[in-house]
Amino acid sequence: MIEPSPVVETRRLALRAPRPQDVSRLASLANDPDIARMTLRMPHPYSIDDAETFVLGVAGQDPARAATFLIEHEDHGPVGVIGLFEDSDPAPEVGYWIGRPFWGRGYATEALQGSLVWAAKRWKRRALVAGHFTDNPASGRVLEKAGFLYTGEVRRGFSKARSDEAQTRRMVWLA
Numbered sequence: 095m096i097e098p099s100p101v102v103e104t105r106r107l108a109l110r111a112p113r114p115q116d117v118s119r120l121a122s123l124a125n126d127p128d129i130a131r132m133t134l135r136m137p138h139p140y141s142i143d144d145a146e147t148f149v150l151g152v153a154g155q156d157p158a159r160a161a162t163f164l165i166e167h168e169d170h171g172p173v174g175v176i177g178l179f180e181d182s183d184p185a186p187e188v189g190y191w192i193g194r195p196f197w198g199r200g201y202a203t204e205a206l207q208g209s210l211v212w213a214a215k216r217w218k219r220r221a222l223v224a225g226h227f228t229d230n231p232a233s234g235r236v237l238e239k240a241g242f243l244y245t246g247e248v249r250r251g252f253s254k255a256r257s258d259e260a261q262t263r264r265m266v267w268l269a
């Protein structure tokens with residue numbers, strides 16, 4: 095099924111497929127150690143090549159197993175990324191980042207809420223999981239505001255940018 099782009103619109107944001115024209119903006123926002131170290135997979139430094147690989151990777155995703163959106167603000171343009179993907183858990187996992195100039199304005203929460211509506215209505219998923227490192231309470235707050243609950247499980251995760259493992263607090267959301 096070919097989805098229209100943007101796939102999701104919220105009050106201030108559109109979630110849409112990233113395009114080749116987004117590469118330089120994505121690289122400049124993502125090249126931030128305080129973003130990469132809060133994720134499992136983002137490298138640091140984050141180069142133009144990394145952003146190109148990301149955009150190509152999203153274009154090649156199996157839409158039954160993954161959906162990754164660029165988060166575009168109506169005035170500021172691209173501000174971050176949110177992705178849902180099947181991993182080894184029983185429900186798809188959600189992950190996201192927002193560029194530092196745009197932190198603290200509610201964009202992560204708004205994008206997450208929009209993607210939850212999409213996941214339930216269009217992707218027909220009844221549950222999603224997420225995790226945040228124990229030293230990242232801001233992300234825990236975003237997930238709580240969007241309706242995720244702590245499962246009580248704390249799991250070790252390997253962060254590429256940290257080159258180390260860190261404790262991840264696991265959360266779940268039910269549609």
Ligand SMILES: CC(C)(COP(=O)(O)OP(=O)(O)OC[C@H]1O[C@@H](n2cnc3c(N)ncnc32)[C@H](O)[C@@H]1OP(=O)(O)O)[C@@H](O)C(=O)NCCC(=O)NCCS
Pocket residue numbers: 128129130132133189190191192193196197198199200201202203204225226227230231232233235236
């Ligand atoms: C975490 C992140 C996505 C938040 O994005 P954002 O757009 O600033 O988030 P929002 O504005 O929607 O909400 C942030 C919430 O965290 C709270 N917060 C911020 N710093 C905090 C801290 N140190 N401790 C506790 N809460 C904190 C804010 O007060 C806000 O909650 P509130 O509305 O109740 O006041 C962003 O900082 C980011 O991309 N960080 C790096 C990558 C990352 O962590 N990704 C998630 C991996 S699990």
